[in-house]
Amino acid sequence: MSRENAAQTRNEYLREKEGREEREARIQALLNDEDELLGKAYDSRLVRRLLAYMRPYLPQLILAIFFMIISSLMAVVQPAIVGKAIDEGIATGSLQTVRMWTALFLLVAIIEWITNRWRISIMAYVGTKVVADYRSELFRHLHTLSLNFHNNYSVGRLMSRLISDVGVLQDFITWSITGLFRSFFTLTGIVIAMLLLDWKLALVTFSVLPLMFILTRYWQVRVRKVYRATRQRLALINGYLNESISGIRVTKSFTREEVNAQHFYDLNRSYFDANVRASRLTALFFPGVDFMGSLATALVVTVGGYLVLQDALTTGVLVAFILYIRRFFDPIRELAQRYNTFQATMASSERVFGLLDTEPDLVDAP
Numbered sequence: 001m002s003r004e005n006a007a008q009t010r011n012e013y014l015r016e017k018e019g020r021e022e023r024e025a026r027i028q029a030l031l032n033d034e035d036e037l038l039g040k041a042y043d044s045r046l047v048r049r050l051l052a053y054m055r056p057y058l059p060q061l062i063l064a065i066f067f068m069i070i071s072s073l074m075a076v077v078q079p080a081i082v083g084k085a086i087d088e089g090i091a092t093g094s095l096q097t098v099r100m101w102t103a104l105f106l107l108v109a110i111i112e113w114i115t116n117r118w119r120i121s122i123m124a125y126v127g128t129k130v131v132a133d134y135r136s137e138l139f140r141h142l143h144t145l146s147l148n149f150h151n152n153y154s155v156g157r158l159m160s161r162l163i164s165d166v167g168v169l170q171d172f173i174t175w176s177i178t179g180l181f182r183s184f185f186t187l188t189g190i191v192i193a194m195l196l197l198d199w200k201l202a203l204v205t206f207s208v209l210p211l212m213f214i215l216t217r218y219w220q221v222r223v224r225k226v227y228r229a230t231r232q233r234l235a236l237i238n239g240y241l242n243e244s245i246s247g248i249r250v251t252k253s254f255t256r257e258e259v260n261a262q263h264f265y266d267l268n269r270s271y272f273d274a275n276v277r278a279s280r281l282t283a284l285f286f287p288g289v290d291f292m293g294s295l296a297t298a299l300v301v302t303v304g305g306y307l308v309l310q311d312a313l314t315t316g317v318l319v320a321f322i323l324y325i326r327r328f329f330d331p332i333r334e335l336a337q338r339y340n341t342f343q344a345t346m347a348s349s350e351r352v353f354g355l356l357d358t359e360p361d362l363v364d365a366p
Contacts, residue, residue, distance in 0.1 A: 014022035027347045028361045046205045046349045053134055067119040068178045069185065076189035083320030119178055127173035135166050138352060144360045156239020161355055164235055172345040176338050183331035189315050190328050198313060204303050208296045216336050219285040227340050233271040240267055269276035285335065293329040297322055
């Protein structure tokens, strides 16, 4: 009986696998050449065109960058303040010194919070304005194109460009531009602070970076393709929903409800499978980054603890280093995550600019 159950389970698995392969083959057939563009992780031509839309808001961008620099500096000095409070206050039994460093720590934290808040608010405003200008220009341009273009370009794909692709640009402007600079600036500041505190412990912390590089590279190579697949399938779902709802009278007239439902199931299931693959890669990378931080902490505690026992290092410096380690890996995680966002922005920009660069068949005489 167990053999029969095993055989039945295996047959069900094979049928499911065959069905999944057939479904993916149908999905791939729906993806045209434009949707298959993987795009470059960085394209200077596209970046220049994107920055041109942001030029009218240059004063706001400069102000946001200023707030970004201040918040990064505040984040970098906080662990050093804690170390000073321990060495100059707790170790000496001076309550007044502890209160002074505590008040300074709170002041720095408040400044970081305020500057971060204003940076995010400014970039959200700029992102919304740029995308509104961008979407309006694209909408006006689509109305200048001929009927022949609209006959060959489905409504669903146009909606995907106007909504999904332009939405990617808004996320990039709002979160990624100053976020990338903030992560890089903070990481640089933390490295300098660690080297100034104790170069030996800094080298111990940096010893895990080769493993971190291998993990990041492994994740980036694979997640780039997987996230592209999720974006493609979501675009297909949005396009099919739009066309199905707008063409509901045709569906009813030809009794295609079941056919349309099955096709939507295939699209939805393919999107689900792509999301599962992306989730598995994410579940590998981000806990891996946390483990690298824990490994670096263990090494620093071991070496630093020995130095403290030998009176070659103060307890405050060791505690500051442990705090720096957590802050050290946060920007690395952020930079790795933004890599995929940046690549998605390049792909979305290329598709949208491709529409904007499409010339009308007939041009009105001046």
